[in-house]
Amino acid sequence: MSAMTRHEWLLSDRPTSRRQARLGQAYRTWLSFRTNWLAMVGLGIVVALVLVALFANVIAPYDPVLGGDLRTERFLPPLTGNHLLGTDDLSRDIFSRIVHGSRLTLLVVVLVAVIATPIGLLVGTTAGYFGGWVDTVLMRITDIFLAFPRLILALAFVAALGPGIENAIIAIAITSWPPYARLARAETLTIRDSDFISAARLQGASSARILWGHVTPLCLSSVIIRVTLDMAGIILTAAGLGFLGLGAQPPQPEWGAMIAAGRRFLIDQWWVATMPGVAIFIVSLGFNLLGDGLRDVLDPKARK
Amino acid sequence: MSQPLLSVEDLRVTFELHRAGDLPWTRPRLLRAVSGVSFELFPGETLGIVGESGSGKSTLARALVQMVPATGRAVWQDGADLIALSRRAMLRYRADIQMVFQDPLASLDPRMTVGQIIAEPLRTHFRDLSETERKSRVKAMMDRVGLLPNQINRYPHEFSGGQAQRIGIARALVVQPKLLICDEPVSALDVSIQAQVINLLSELQRDLGLAMIFIAHDLSVVKHISDRVMVLYLGRTMELAESRALYGDPQHPYTQALLSAVPIPDPAAERAKVVIPLEGDLPSPMNPPSGCVFRTRCARAEDVCAERRPELTRAAHGVACHFPGPVAASAGRVPA
Known part of the structure; x- marks a missing residue:
């Protein structure tokens, strides 16, 4: 099948199978996404992050944990020798550490999204759909979580669970679901009283079926957008925990921990703390741009 | 005709309204959306329900399928009371009673x-x-x-x-239902499309032997499709009769006023037509008039109308009015 006919097959207004209709729908979304160049930059950054994380072993020229010669290779500035971004106080190649650190960053982002999104969706749609005291109880619990600043609450959880990257992930997930629950509840409230939900109920569909089959898919796009926009915040929180010594533990090449280690030498060896900071900045920006672009194409309310 | 498919007796729907800021133990204000409606529906028959906005048409339909809580009885042909059934027991009847909604797009999952x-x-x-x-x-x-x-x-x-x-x-x-409830199925459609959908519905009804409850505020639409028509006002039945009898010889002043408001697509006839004006708005269902609910807007109203509520007569052509009769009987109002 040539490229032209594939384009036509996807845009056909008479899809012959459910798969073709789905793919066509996705293709149309992609076409409108593609026109937004900032969003494409964001997508490019996120894809690059994933690729770097996948092929970290191939890309990184040095070991991220074992340093070089402590007498000759400490604090080499960027672009000296084979060290693209220089070396740190333990003669480790900063570029290699950042490349390996992308794995940790991605791990945090993906796991938090996988843990927090379903919790938020479940709580929000249940509260919104059933209303009454279910709504009151669930939303007050949500409010309790929202009442604390995120990093402070995460700090408290990590302090209780003990430092480490896994506990940091759990703590961030526990602190990041409430906004999704709020959002899902708001969406559910607008959907709950629409005729097609009444129709489903009249057909005898159970509450679980309505929640899972009708309400959740409609909440999903706005929650996905919100999660994508939150990714930057998640990365920053993870970095913040790392910076405070409660996230990833040395010698793990976590970006926040790297900044913390480098800040002692900020005046004389600025690159040690700056390079991981730049990495955090670029990746956060990428997720924000991607989220903005997704909102433009996925959110039916923002259209037109 | 044989046994009714559905017989509704004294159906009432009352909403409790709490004003914002009311304390939880204050007595709620009651809104009687449907107060004491009874009718029978036979297999294969179409019952049209007409009335102004706020007359309780949709609420009545929704009460039959437990979308709003109601009291009274709605007995299905096998003896089950649809109002009193538990959620689980109701499931068996869901397939038998299906509904078509007013806004077609809103009723479909996008x-x-x-x-x-x-x-x-x-x-x-x-x-x-x-x-x-x-x-x-x-x-x-x-x-x-x-x-x-x-x-x-x-x-x-x-x-x-x-x-x-x-x-x-x-x-x-x-799912091959026995009863189809159409809640203003054509109100949101263009006139040319309305006819198509109505024809489709009556065709399907004939072929499948469906019973239908057809709700509309447009009398001409209802006339076309219904065997019998029920006129609702403020949650009460004003008149219930065979479609031909109701349109040809309306007995209740409210029905007469409604019918006179239907435009006739013939300029000569339209000009000659006597329009019976209805003054004022629908009274608040939270504070309905005493006696006959229609008396505040009725030309025939006398003292007795405020004192006693007229019951719907149990004849083939039922009227709930103290002074029923054809249009000319309304003394002096209609110029000859």
């Missing part, structure tokens, strides 16, 4: 294709149906309501209002 929408009730009620059987039933139903087979994978927003309503009808009929 994320589902037409095929999925029509197949969904089958998944609930005919669980053992194989995938291919389900698909063939969906296709047969689509064909039946005039949708093209190649539209099965499209999404609702790709359809016009009339076509979307056909999808809604197909979804309702795919």
